[in-house]
Amino acid sequence: xxxxxxxxxxxSTAAIIARQLREAIMTGSLPPGTQLGETELAARFEVSRxxxxxxxxxxxxxxxxxxxxxxxLFVIDLEPADVYDIYSAxxxxxxxxxxxxxxxxxxxxxxxxxxDAVKDMAEADKQDDPAALTEADLRFHEALxxxxxxxxxxxxxxxxxxxxxxxxxxxxxxxRKDYQDVDERVTEHNRIIQALRAGDEAKLxxxxxxxxxxxxxxxxxGTSLYSGPAPAAS
Amino acid sequence: xxxxxxxxxxxSTAAIIARQLREAIMTGSLPPGTQLGETELAARFEVSRxxxxxxxxxxxxxxxxxxxxxxxLFVIDLEPADVYDIYSAxxxxxxxxxxxxxxxxxxxxxxxxxxDAVKDMAEADKQDDPAALTEADLRFHEALxxxxxxxxxxxxxxxxxxxxxxxxxxxxxxxRKDYQDVDERVTEHNRIIQALRAGDEAKLxxxxxxxxxxxxxxxxxGTSLYSGPAPAAS
DNA sequence: GGTCGTATGATTGTCAACAATCCGAGGAGT
DNA sequence: ACTCCTCGGATTGTTGACAATCATACGACC
Numbered sequence: 001x002x003x004x005x006x007x008x009x010x011x012s013t014a015a016i017i018a019r020q021l022r023e024a025i026m027t028g029s030l031p032p033g034t035q036l037g038e039t040e041l042a043a044r045f046e047v048s049r050x051x052x053x054x055x056x057x058x059x060x061x062x063x064x065x066x067x068x069x070x071x072x073l074f075v076i077d078l079e080p081a082d083v084y085d086i087y088s089a090x091x092x093x094x095x096x097x098x099x100x101x102x103x104x105x106x107x108x109x110x111x112x113x114x115x116d117a118v119k120d121m122a123e124a125d126k127q128d129d130p131a132a133l134t135e136a137d138l139r140f141h142e143a144l145x146x147x148x149x150x151x152x153x154x155x156x157x158x159x160x161x162x163x164x165x166x167x168x169x170x171x172x173x174x175x176r177k178d179y180q181d182v183d184e185r186v187t188e189h190n191r192i193i194q195a196l197r198a199g200d201e202a203k204l205x206x207x208x209x210x211x212x213x214x215x216x217x218x219x220x221x222g223t224s225l226y227s228g229p230a231p232a233a234s
Numbered sequence: 235x236x237x238x239x240x241x242x243x244x245x246s247t248a249a250i251i252a253r254q255l256r257e258a259i260m261t262g263s264l265p266p267g268t269q270l271g272e273t274e275l276a277a278r279f280e281v282s283r284x285x286x287x288x289x290x291x292x293x294x295x296x297x298x299x300x301x302x303x304x305x306x307l308f309v310i311d312l313e314p315a316d317v318y319d320i321y322s323a324x325x326x327x328x329x330x331x332x333x334x335x336x337x338x339x340x341x342x343x344x345x346x347x348x349x350d351a352v353k354d355m356a357e358a359d360k361q362d363d364p365a366a367l368t369e370a371d372l373r374f375h376e377a378l379x380x381x382x383x384x385x386x387x388x389x390x391x392x393x394x395x396x397x398x399x400x401x402x403x404x405x406x407x408x409x410r411k412d413y414q415d416v417d418e419r420v421t422e423h424n425r426i427i428q429a430l431r432a433g434d435e436a437k438l439x440x441x442x443x444x445x446x447x448x449x450x451x452x453x454x455x456g457t458s459l460y461s462g463p464a465p466a467a468s
Numbered sequence: 469g470g471t472c473g474t475a476t477g478a479t480t481g482t483c484a485a486c487a488a489t490c491c492g493a494g495g496a497g498t
Numbered sequence: 499a500c501t502c503c504t505c506g507g508a509t510t511g512t513t514g515a516c517a518a519t520c521a522t523a524c525g526a527c528c
Contacts (some may be wrong), residue, residue: 010303013511014291021311029301038480048513050284057248057288063389069244070480070519087411096326104462126339149463152323155297156390160474229383272510282483283510304489304510334476473526481518488511496503 003196017045017055025064025075026162031078036065062159076164081230083220086167088153090160091212091225094141097148097157102201111197114140120185125182133210134168140189152203171219181218188214248449251279251289259298259309260396262403266311270299295395312397312404315464317454320401324394325446328375329381329439331391336435344381345431348374354424359416367416368402373424405453415452422448 024030042052052207053185061063065073078086117140138161148170176204188211195204212223223230256266272382275459276286290307299307312320335344351374351436359368372395379391447459455465 012301012303015294015301018295028443034318039478050287053481054288054291055283057291060249061252061292061295063386067246067249071247071521074482085384085386088334089384089390092326092330092387095329096322098321103460150319150323152319152394156323160386188325207421213523226337228336229334272527273508284482305491306510469528473524475522475524476515477514477522479518483514483516485506485515485522486511486513488509490507490508490509492505493503494503494505496501498499498501 013047013051014054014058015144017047017052018058020045021055021059022064022158022162024225025059026165028166028216030075032075032166032170036073036074036075039070048078050128064159064162069134077162078170080101080220082163082217083167084223084225086160086228087212087216087219088165088225088229090141090157091163091209093157093160094144094208095210097145097150097153098204098208100148100150100153100200101196102204103145105147105149107196107199110144113147113194114189117143118193121182121189122186125186137185138165142227158216167219186216247281247285248288248292251281251286252292254279255289256292256298256392256396259293260399262400264309266309266400268306268309270309272306292304298393298396314395314454315403317450318457318459318463320394320397321446321450321453322459322463324391324398325443326388327387328378328446330444331379331384331387332430332438332442333435334382334384334387335347335378336433339381339383341433344378347381348379348423348427349429351377352420354425355416355423356420357381359420368399371419371423372399388402396443401433401453419448419458444460 021030030036034203036056038049042049053124056065060067060073062204064076064166066076067073074153088097090154102108117136118122121133140156142161143148145154148154188207192204192207192211216223216225220230241419244393252466255270263268270290272283272286272290276283279286290299294307298310300310301307334339351370354373355367358364358370376391376395379388382388422441426441427439428443429441443459450457450459454464
């Protein structure tokens with residue numbers, strides 16, 4: 001009779017606060033190493049310390065915060081080895097998502113969504129807006145995962161994409177100088193869409209791997225997904 | 235001067251409780267769908283509801299608990315589609331771990347650890363102890379991930395292995411009847427070790443995928459990693 | 469001068485009480 | 499018999515207060 005209406009299930013306070021904290025960490029409002037003072041944050045969110053602590057525990061279990069007992073919670077700081085760690089994990093997750101899509105998803109619909117993100121990337125490039133470009137880039141990958149329909153891959157990817165943005169912020173200086181390659185980045189994404197449309201799984205996965213490897217080589221010169229983790233693996 | 239002594243960093247109460255809750259969910263002491271009454275659990279852990287709630291929020295963010303506001307927290311219940319979801323995610327994670335190992339790990343040392351787990355599997359088989367066999371099986375995969383040295387892969391795998399055990403418990407009936415294939419399972423694991431020792435990445439990854447696919451086909455007859463997710467993908 | 473001990477302030481960890489919401493039983497009305 | 503309303507018990511959500519721990523500044527002592 002009525003169109004399928006889903007159960008209400010309102011969001012818990014901890015979930016809302018956790019989301020805002022994630023956003024703050026991702027955008028750099030809470031830079032790596034920052035201590036999260038409970039009193040101050042609780043006042044800012046206009047809640048007591050209870051719900052705030054619950055939210056922070058979520059981020060601890062996601063690996064975005066590190067806890068030192070009786071000392072406080074700190075935003076994790078990324079070491080060089082984390083670049084490889086993050087991107088190899090992303091590669092695994094996005095590979096799996098792509099496989100699901102090719103093997104049983106609505107490829108054409110997804111390709112359209114992805115194409116929108118790439119269009120935004122090109123737009124951001126034309127307007128010389130690096131922040132918007134990064135945002136569109138991440139949205140591309142987020143959409144790819146989302147479209148796979150896997151709750152678990154989505155949850156993993158969410159954290160990994162936040163950490164990716166943290167990497168980019170931390171290495172912003174060295175990132176800018178390679179900025180001329182933005183055309184190539186757009187092309188890479190377009191080729192991925194093309195392979196998805198064609199249903200060419202081998203090519204799609206290969207392009208994804210190469211895409212991740214490119215990023216690793218840009219962010220951590222001298223290392224590569226194909227040459228294995230750095231000696232000081234985390 | 236002194237041998238490298240690491241910072242103390244004691245475990246938080248929430249972390250301890252969270253670990254015990256995970257254990258209880260994994261072993262089936264808290265079956266899927268169970269509501270976690272705060273008063274009762276807090277009394278059992280001999281803490282107040284505060285730390286307990288913090289611990290439970292961790293499990294919510296890991297996806298092991300689902301939260302219904304003003305109603306309570308429940309152990310997730312696994313639907314048929316989750317089998318594919320879990321195993322495809324596991325496949326991705328373990329693939330990535332295996333790649334790291336082949337490309338930059340101490341293959342021989344790891345192979346030894348894995349061989350121990352397989353030996354325990356064979357032992358459990360001889361004594362007709364299915365619980366011990368499952369435990370050894372999971373320890374094999376846990377060790378594989380652990381040896382990869384990736385914090386992120388390890389975190390993902392921890393949750394996935396718990397969910398794997400939940401699947402096995404839920405489908406225990408249909409699992410037992412295929413029990414004659416235990417030799418084959420041991421052999422599969424041994425072949426994986428062999429490929430790892432040889433450093434044959436392509437073979438290693440292929441064996442891992444096949445291993446996961448076998449499990450999917452056993453647990454959810456008619457579906458396969460290679461044929462794509464079921465229509466009602468979660 | 470340098471090191472150790474001590475006190476002080478601030479922060480985190482924990483708890484018990486209060487408020488808000490949900491669920492079920494019971495009864496009135498049709 | 500069925501529906502709706504209401505009420506009571508139980509559970510969750512939130513808060514402020516208290517205890518424990520940590521970091522820093524200051525002063526005593528060698």
